Amino acid sequence: MRWALLSNSRLHHDSSNGHNRQQQDDTPLALRGNTVNPISVAPKIAIICGSGLGSLATILDEKIDFPYEQIPHFPQSTVPGHAGKLVVGKMGKVPVICMQGRFHYYEGYPLWKCAMPIRVFKLLGVEMIVVTNAAGGLNPDYKVGDLMIIKDHVNFPGFAGESFLRGPNDERFGPRFVALNSAYDTELRKLAKSVASELGMNDFVHEGVYTMVGGPNFETVAELRLMKLLGIDAVGMSTVPEVIAARHCGIKCFGFSLITNECVTSYDTDDEPDHEEVMEAASRRQNDLVRFVTAFVDTVKSAELISK
Numbered sequence: 001m002r003w004a005l006l007s008n009s010r011l012h013h014d015s016s017n018g019h020n021r022q023q024q025d026d027t028p029l030a031l032r033g034n035t036v037n038p039i040s041v042a043p044k045i046a047i048i049c050g051s052g053l054g055s056l057a058t059i060l061d062e063k064i065d066f067p068y069e070q071i072p073h074f075p076q077s078t079v080p081g082h083a084g085k086l087v088v089g090k091m092g093k094v095p096v097i098c099m100q101g102r103f104h105y106y107e108g109y110p111l112w113k114c115a116m117p118i119r120v121f122k123l124l125g126v127e128m129i130v131v132t133n134a135a136g137g138l139n140p141d142y143k144v145g146d147l148m149i150i151k152d153h154v155n156f157p158g159f160a161g162e163s164f165l166r167g168p169n170d171e172r173f174g175p176r177f178v179a180l181n182s183a184y185d186t187e188l189r190k191l192a193k194s195v196a197s198e199l200g201m202n203d204f205v206h207e208g209v210y211t212m213v214g215g216p217n218f219e220t221v222a223e224l225r226l227m228k229l230l231g232i233d234a235v236g237m238s239t240v241p242e243v244i245a246a247r248h249c250g251i252k253c254f255g256f257s258l259i260t261n262e263c264v265t266s267y268d269t270d271d272e273p274d275h276e277e278v279m280e281a282a283s284r285r286q287n288d289l290v291r292f293v294t295a296f297v298d299t300v301k302s303a304e305l306i307s308k
């Protein structure tokens with residue numbers, strides 16, 4: 001594949017861990033510049049597939065794959081269950097772009113790089129993201145395989161000053177200070193709940209608060225108990241940087257967690273979470289997730305919540 005450099009200086013940020021601004025100036029952004037498979041129709045929705053949730057990308061029509069290793073300066077996926085490619089195509093009548101594989105802080109990427117694809121999507125014309133993740137359930141009502149529509153988040157790395165937006169602000173994307181009190185779009189959440197209802201999924205679809213921890217270790221019992229006290233319903237290691245990047249540049253956000261394990265909040269057990277369990281749980285819910293996301297995207301289009 002060959003790539004054209006359509007834009008300079010758009011993705012860089014200052015960073016505290018060795019990535020240099022000049023290098024970022026050279027990041028090629030626009031997949032439209034691919035001279036073999038140009039993206040000729042602007043994707044309206046970007047879907048970020050969480051651990052084991054990549055099948056959301058496999059159902060697209062008129063698919064074109066862009067492996068990350070062939071996209072200049074794009075980060076690489078290193079986590080099992082994250083295939084490492086962009087898939088562009090149509091979900092029903094809606095042009096979408098899927099990240100089959102996301103980037104996590106624990107992989108060694110700074111937060112700005114974890115969420116840098118969101119700015120690429122903005123430049124491609126994306127208006128909305130559907131951000132998905134695998135998460136541990138803290139809410140005692142949640143079972144493995146349940147879905148949690150994300151109402152809000154608690155950004156633990158943010159408490160320590162880590163942010164996608166740290167460093168000089170790039171005004172072309174958005175303002176220095178960003179409001180996040182309605183980060184997860186109210187109208188989209190309402191619509192998603194009605195879709196879940198219509199599909200008969202009410203008994204396993206909830207709405208709750210997600211938190212991001214840095215990982216890659218799972219949490220201690222004391223940490224999980226603290227999170228419960230804070231009113232957190234599910235814990236994971238992603239999503240927040242992408243949502244912050246999206247809100248900064250005016251992209252609407254809808255997110256959900258698939259509960260892949262129940263968090264162990266007692267000392268009297270040998271139970272332990274592990275990544276294989278996470279991927280197995282994700283794989284068992286693939287069909288329902290595909291049904292849910294397909295119907296959601298279709299309804300978003302009918303409700304004219306994306307442009308024509």
Ligand SMILES: O=P(O)(O)O[C@@H]1C[C@H](O)[C@@H](CO)O1
Nearest residue numbers: 050051133134237238275278
């Ligand atoms: O990419 P997501 O947030 O779905 O991945 C979760 C968090 C860790 O990366 C991994 C733990 O099993 O799954």
